[in-house]
Amino acid sequence: MKLLLVLAITGQFFGSRSACGPSGCPTPVSSAYYTNLGPNYTNSTPFYTQPAPVEYLEPAPTPAKPALSWHRIKFEGRVISVLGVKAAPGKIDYRPEDQPPGWRDQIAAVAEPEPEPKVAAVDATVAIESTPKVLFDQSKFKPDPDPVQSVGAVAPTKAAPANEAWRFNGVNSSQIGEQGLKAVGPEAKAMVESIVEGKPQIVDDSNKYQVSVIGPAEATAPVLEAFRNGPIAEHASQLKVRAFAKTDPLVKDIGLVSDGDPDIIVQSPDGTVRLRLKDFKLGGDGLRAELIRVGALRKSNPNYTPAKDPGVSSAVANGSWGAVAGLFTLGAGLMLLRKPSRAKR
Amino acid sequence: MRQVLLAVALCVATFARATADSEVANGPVHEGVEVTIDVPPAYLRENDRGIPENGRPGAGLCVWASLQMSAWWQGIPELADLFEYMRTQPGGGWPARVEQVLKARAAGVGFVQYEGKDRETVIALIETALKTGRPVCITYGYGDFYRKRGANQISHMVLLVHFDEKWAAIIDNNDVANVTWMPREELLKRAAYPSGDTWVCVLIGTPPPPIPRNP
Numbered sequence: 001m002k003l004l005l006v007l008a009i010t011g012q013f014f015g016s017r018s019a020c021g022p023s024g025c026p027t028p029v030s031s032a033y034y035t036n037l038g039p040n041y042t043n044s045t046p047f048y049t050q051p052a053p054v055e056y057l058e059p060a061p062t063p064a065k066p067a068l069s070w071h072r073i074k075f076e077g078r079v080i081s082v083l084g085v086k087a088a089p090g091k092i093d094y095r096p097e098d099q100p101p102g103w104r105d106q107i108a109a110v111a112e113p114e115p116e117p118k119v120a121a122v123d124a125t126v127a128i129e130s131t132p133k134v135l136f137d138q139s140k141f142k143p144d145p146d147p148v149q150s151v152g153a154v155a156p157t158k159a160a161p162a163n164e165a166w167r168f169n170g171v172n173s174s175q176i177g178e179q180g181l182k183a184v185g186p187e188a189k190a191m192v193e194s195i196v197e198g199k200p201q202i203v204d205d206s207n208k209y210q211v212s213v214i215g216p217a218e219a220t221a222p223v224l225e226a227f228r229n230g231p232i233a234e235h236a237s238q239l240k241v242r243a244f245a246k247t248d249p250l251v252k253d254i255g256l257v258s259d260g261d262p263d264i265i266v267q268s269p270d271g272t273v274r275l276r277l278k279d280f281k282l283g284g285d286g287l288r289a290e291l292i293r294v295g296a297l298r299k300s301n302p303n304y305t306p307a308k309d310p311g312v313s314s315a316v317a318n319g320s321w322g323a324v325a326g327l328f329t330l331g332a333g334l335m336l337l338r339k340p341s342r343a344k345r
Numbered sequence: 346m347r348q349v350l351l352a353v354a355l356c357v358a359t360f361a362r363a364t365a366d367s368e369v370a371n372g373p374v375h376e377g378v379e380v381t382i383d384v385p386p387a388y389l390r391e392n393d394r395g396i397p398e399n400g401r402p403g404a405g406l407c408v409w410a411s412l413q414m415s416a417w418w419q420g421i422p423e424l425a426d427l428f429e430y431m432r433t434q435p436g437g438g439w440p441a442r443v444e445q446v447l448k449a450r451a452a453g454v455g456f457v458q459y460e461g462k463d464r465e466t467v468i469a470l471i472e473t474a475l476k477t478g479r480p481v482c483i484t485y486g487y488g489d490f491y492r493k494r495g496a497n498q499i500s501h502m503v504l505l506v507h508f509d510e511k512w513a514a515i516i517d518n519n520d521v522a523n524v525t526w527m528p529r530e531e532l533l534k535r536a537a538y539p540s541g542d543t544w545v546c547v548l549i550g551t552p553p554p555p556i557p558r559n560p
Contacts, residue, residue, distance in 0.1 A: 164494065182457070
């Protein structure tokens with residue numbers, strides 16, 4: 001009698017899924033229901049392989065949601081319970097949305113591993129490909145001759161709590177290899193190229209002046225626009241420009257004043273304040289002029305005439321014209337010298 | 346008897362040395378050295394974990410916590426909510442995933458990554474980044490903080506904020522209340538421990554202004 005009762009209860013829980021086989025399950029389940037759940041989620045229920053209807057009769061009934069039940073899975077030596085579906089022997093499918101509130105915290109609270117045999121058959125397909133390395137494998141520990149100066153040299157003082165494992169292993173070490181340097185973006189590429197050449201001078205903007213615009217967004221926006229598209233845009237690459245809120249600790253904590261509307265503070269690389277404006281009444285052109293005046297921008301020489309530049313190609317041209325002019329002058333001079341001599345005759 | 350005592354004393358001395366910490370949890374100044382990048386408390390991002398995936402509880406987000414601190418420090422608005430986004434994703438990080446996420450969420454933001462065993466390149470990248478005011482996200486395979494919690498080997502990422510000829514300092518997203526100082530060589534060893542490969546990631550943004558001074 002007890003056996004019959006157990007069979008009846010078991011049938012209630014697993015009856016809908018127990019007839020699943022290689023050709024699929026008898027209960028139709030929407031494949032969309034398990035979208036974005038990873039490669040192992042639906043591969044045991046190939047609904048898409050069923051033959052399509054050849055004749056339209058009526059709207060198909062809404063596929064029933066698979067019955068969820070509690071399953072125990074093993075993860076990193078711990079046993080946790082999840083609401084999901086037993087998709088295949090040794091495989092549990094679940095999704096975070098189906099779990100009760102506070103589920104994550106409950107997982108974190110599970111610290112004591114349970115005996116291995118109870119869950120050994122469940123775990124076969126649960127682990128993902130980026131399984132972290134062994135956490136506390138003392139057998140791999142190799143003391144260094146100089147313990148104070150080396151890693152991994154000291155024996156553990158106590159067992160690590162399993163529910164802290166996530167803190168220790170956020171990097172998937174198996175995915176790190178010998179790829180070398182890789183840069184994204186023009187400045188980053190310049191950085192990498194310079195290192196490959198043996199000159200570790202990257203985006204070396206450490207010699208640029210810093211312009212800090214401090215104030216609310218509506219006050220800083222016109223200033224930033226002057227650097228982006230306004231009169232200072234063509235020189236913006238010579239500067240490091242950044243806007244801050246008045247309460248930003250990155251400026252407040254180091255003592256930069258922020259009582260303007262906005263404050264515009266220009267510092268040389270060593271931190272020396274070269275200019276401080278309490279508003280933007282000067283406009284873009286005025287600010288540009290001030291930046292030139294304090295040396296933040298390179299200024300042009302009003303006495304410079306490009307036409308007077310020496311150079312290889314232009315020197316040839318200038319030299320030719322010079323020779324022609326010289327010959328003309330010489331000829332004219334000779335003519336003048338000859339005229340008086342005729343007069344004497 | 347004297348020999349036995351001597352042997353015991355030697356063992357005790359050796360054990361004491363072996364258990365001595367090779368790092369110091371301190372503030373932004375250590376032995377008179379001021380940290381290069383002094384991240385204010387408001388810009389510290391403590392570690393958390395991502396959502397569960399494929400039957401696994403969420404993995405740690407140390408990579409993204411380190412990147413988040415770097416992005417905040419350098420004022421990269423596209424990445425202002427990077428960590429909050431990653432809390433809705435499966436945890437864990439590796440170079441290819443960082444590239445994928447950064448390109449998707451901040452297409453215009455430059456960054457440099459290195460993975461490998463070339464110590465000189467690692468040093469050059471670190472020194473250049475810090476010289477220009479940019480912190481360095483770097484792998485971390487060992488720490489006294491973890492040894493005291495029973496882990497001799499970790500797969501972790503931290504934020505490197507100082508690296509001179511003698512000292513290195515990190516901000517560990519599992520211990521953001523402290524700046525952890527250690528000898529320069531110790532940092533390089535920990536970064537490559539245990540596989541020998543070091544992974545370094547540097548975001549290219551605009552660092553904050555230097556401490557002001559009068560002309």
